Amino acid sequence: MKRFDIELVVGFFLLIGILSLGYISVKLGKLEIIGGSGYSVYAEFEKAGGIKVGSVVEIAGVEVGKVKSVKLKNYQAMVELAINKDVKIQEDAIISVKTKGLIGEKYMQITAGGSEKIIPDGGKIRETESAVDLEELISKYVFGKV
Amino acid sequence: MKKLIRKLGSWGLSAIRRMGHMFVFLINTFYYIFIPPFKFNLLLRQIRFFGNKSLIVILLTGSFAGMVLALQLFYTLRKFGSEALLGPAIALSLIRELGPVLSALMVTGRAGSALTAEIGIMRITEQIDALTSMALNPMRYLIVPNMVASIIVFPLLAAIFDIIGIYGGYVVAVDLLGMSSGTYFSQMENFVDWEDIRMGLYKSLSFGVLVSWICCYKGFYTGYGAEGVSKSTTEAVVTSSVLILIWDYFVGSVLI
Numbered sequence: 200m201k202r203f204d205i206e207l208v209v210g211f212f213l214l215i216g217i218l219s220l221g222y223i224s225v226k227l228g229k230l231e232i233i234g235g236s237g238y239s240v241y242a243e244f245e246k247a248g249g250i251k252v253g254s255v256v257e258i259a260g261v262e263v264g265k266v267k268s269v270k271l272k273n274y275q276a277m278v279e280l281a282i283n284k285d286v287k288i289q290e291d292a293i294i295s296v297k298t299k300g301l302i303g304e305k306y307m308q309i310t311a312g313g314s315e316k317i318i319p320d321g322g323k324i325r326e327t328e329s330a331v332d333l334e335e336l337i338s339k340y341v342f343g344k345v
Numbered sequence: 346m347k348k349l350i351r352k353l354g355s356w357g358l359s360a361i362r363r364m365g366h367m368f369v370f371l372i373n374t375f376y377y378i379f380i381p382p383f384k385f386n387l388l389l390r391q392i393r394f395f396g397n398k399s400l401i402v403i404l405l406t407g408s409f410a411g412m413v414l415a416l417q418l419f420y421t422l423r424k425f426g427s428e429a430l431l432g433p434a435i436a437l438s439l440i441r442e443l444g445p446v447l448s449a450l451m452v453t454g455r456a457g458s459a460l461t462a463e464i465g466i467m468r469i470t471e472q473i474d475a476l477t478s479m480a481l482n483p484m485r486y487l488i489v490p491n492m493v494a495s496i497i498v499f500p501l502l503a504a505i506f507d508i509i510g511i512y513g514g515y516v517v518a519v520d521l522l523g524m525s526s527g528t529y530f531s532q533m534e535n536f537v538d539w540e541d542i543r544m545g546l547y548k549s550l551s552f553g554v555l556v557s558w559i560c561c562y563k564g565f566y567t568g569y570g571a572e573g574v575s576k577s578t579t580e581a582v583v584t585s586s587v588l589i590l591i592w593d594y595f596v597g598s599v600l601i
Contacts, residue, residue, distance in 0.1 A: 205390060209397065212393070220500065224539070227533060
């Protein structure tokens with residue numbers, strides 16, 4: 200007589216459940232189990248409106264890293280970026296805050312430079328471009344200053 | 346007039362007494378969770394009872410919840426030309442609200458009622474008294490395995506519900522309504538944060554405690570005879586369903 204194997208059945212259920220939980224945590228929740236691989240680069244902005252921890256950093260539309268922290272320093276926004284290890288950023292690269300679509304979320308775009316010098320871990324991107332304030336732009340247009 | 350006030354007072358007193366009784370029951374349960382010996386086989390049996398047997402109903406409700414969300418949201422979002430947000434809207438509403446709440450309601454209806462009836466019948470046929478008279482603690486044998494099993498099972502069922510719902514929505518959005526599959530998933534990854542998933546987890550954990558607490562309590566202190574068991578089964582399902590929705594609102598407003 201075949202005995203009903205309760206441990207197998209329960210184990211099967213627990214496996215499915217834990218797999219689902221892991222899937223949504225890692226895939227959707229971006230929970231980093233393996234510590235952040237990459238190096239830190241800093242950038243100072245006059246205005247970093249809309250940039251949050253976890254915002255995407257792109258070069259030519261390809262995701263190369265994430266925003267690690269946004270802090271205030273000397274009344275300027277100091278943004279710390281975690282860039283993937285295999286991506287090198289030149290010293291004269293330009294970093295700017297861009298918007299996806301007209302009202303989409305904000306992300307950071309790095310335009311590659313031509314310099315030979317590479318920014319080291321903990322280095323700083325000097326050329327920055329702040330977020331475009333859509334309301335300011337519209338009001339300028341309305342009052343005829345453009 | 347005096348009679349009326351006295352009646353109100355006695356109602357209030359008995360309500361408070363009942364609440365205190367329920368709370369002592371909960372504390373007792375948690376006390377025995379941490380006191381060995383642990384009844385591991387009973388726990389496995391209850392996990393099967395809560396989890397495996399609820400899988401089919403979770404699969405069905407999850408897939409259709411996701412599908413109907415996709416269908417309704419698609420036509421609403423299209424008015425604003427923002428169909429791209431369909432994926433995140435489905436994922437967020439499933440992970441934050443519908444997954445925990447609907448799976449908890451389903452398990453309450455399927456397993457909670459059966460649990461109350463089972464424990465209630467054990468009470469009226471004096472099996473619980475028999476356990477006590479043999480110096481076996483009925484809390485440890487009947488209540489603790491249920492509590493632990495539902496704490497383990499509810500978050501897992503909610504997660505399965507989320508996944509099934511997201512893929513159900515995917516089928517409708519991509520195959521029926523002609524969205525591109527890339528938009529559906531990539532936007533989802535952008536919008537869903539670990540915070541949202543944690544909130545869903547907290548919710549389903551607390552629902553697990555809530556459901557097994559109420560169902561066990563109602564069965565453990567059931568009334569007399571078959572009528573008493575039927576009454577407490579109904580009460581258990583109704584009370585847990587209502588409390589799930591109320592608690593969902595409170596957790597949501599505190600954690601948001």
